Amino acid sequence: MILVIDALNKHLFTNILEDMYQLRARVFGGRLGWEVNVEDGKEIDDFxxxxxxxxxxxxxxxxxxxxxxxxxxxxxxxLSDVxxxxxxxxxxxxxxxxxxxxxxxxxxxRLTRGKDRNSVSYATCELMIGSLEFARQSGIKDIVTVIDPVMDRVLKRSDNAPYGYVGKKVGMGKVPALAALLDCSEDRISRVRDFSxxxxxxxxxxxxxxxKFGAKTPEVEKVFAPTAANKDDLPRSQLExxxxxxxxxxxxxxxRQAALRLMDALSGTLSSEQKNAMRSSAGRVLAKGA
Incomplete structure (x- = not known):
């Protein structure tokens, strides 16, 4: 299954992000030998x-x-900076x-061979479908992706072949790297779905x-801990x-509307007193900006 994590919900899924960074370290720092920054078993860069x-x-x-x-x-x-x-x-x-x-x-x-739900093939195609559908739903028309020749063959084998390439192939760690172009069309998504x-x-x-996963972790719970009192009657949490x-x-x-929707979406984590205080403070902020 595919989960999209972005700036709005990443505080809820720190455990999954940690797992993801560790996987990246094993693949790009270990298996592929790319010159990446790995600290405490996690691969994280400026991007x-x-x-x-x-x-x-x-x-x-x-x-x-x-x-x-x-x-x-x-x-x-x-592609532009590295x-x-x-x-x-x-x-x-x-x-x-x-x-x-x-x-x-x-x-x-962790994954097996073959084509069942726990296989490399299934996970690869599911990720392709998820990334293409996420891109399409977000208004993205095309994707440029830096890959190695093995991944290029995987794309072609999955009926997801790039429609073009940018620049040239260069050495990068144990394998070369190249930049491929993919459109985010319904036709491409359908082809990968049919293949898989x-x-x-x-x-x-x-x-x-x-x-399902209890994805909030102790680190995330700190977001909801009270902080020092401010001018409101009740102390604000870090989340507030x-x-x-x-x-x-x-x-x-x-x-402004997006911020209000975020408030509404996360208000379930607050007490009724905190909700009332938040609505009162939000009203003052809105009035100030009017």
Whole structure:
């Protein structure tokens, strides 16, 4: 099953993100020998601090078996800032409708051979479907992805062949790297579904994931701990402070409404007194911005 983790819900899934970073370390730092930063068994780079979206494959026990990172190309991204040698002098891609997909990997140690639900093949195709459908639903038209020749063959074998390539192939650790282009069309998604026989909805939503895996961890619970009292009658939690920051920093009505929806979505974690205080403070913030 596929879970999408982004800037809005990552505080709820820190345990899954930790598992994902560990998988990346084993694959890119170990198996592929790329020059990546691995600390405490986790592979995390500067681009993970830019609030990317992660499309994460989970098994029935909530273990991370696959993952991929999606990042806008309008700002810093790996092809422009790390793998620029691949471009071979060409300018980097900059488009709101083209996102970069990197760190695509599956756990070959945990998964089996064959095509059942616990196989490498199934997890790979499920992640492809999940990442393409997430991209399409987000208004992304095309994906540029830095891959190795083995992954290039996997894409072609899965009827998900790139429609083009950018720049040239360059050496990167134990294997070369190249940049491929994929459209996020319904036709491409259907081809991968037909190849894999995966015809159901691959996603698990946030609420179901929290219920099924108990994804909130002790580290996350700290977000809800009371902090020092402020001018309100009740002390604010770190979560409340975060929510008010999002509302206060909104620069247009769309962002203000998004902040209010986030407040509403997370209000279930607060007591009735905290909810009332939050609504009162939110009213003051809105009045101030009017």
């Amino acid at each position: 993970d601090h830019l609030d990317p979206a992660y499309v994460v494959g989970l098994d029935d026990d909530g273990n991370v078996v696959s993952c991929v990172r999606a990042l806008q190309t309008t700002g810093p991204h790996m 793998f620029s040698a691949i471009l071979d002098g060409e300018p980097p891609i900059r488009s709101a409708s083209v996102w970069e997909s990197t760190r695509f990997c599956v756990d070959t140690n 026989g995966i015809n159901h909805d691959v996603f698990i939503d946030e609420e179901a994931a929290l219920s 402070n975060y929510l008010f920051e999002q509302l206060d920093e909104a620069i247009n009505e769309s962002e």
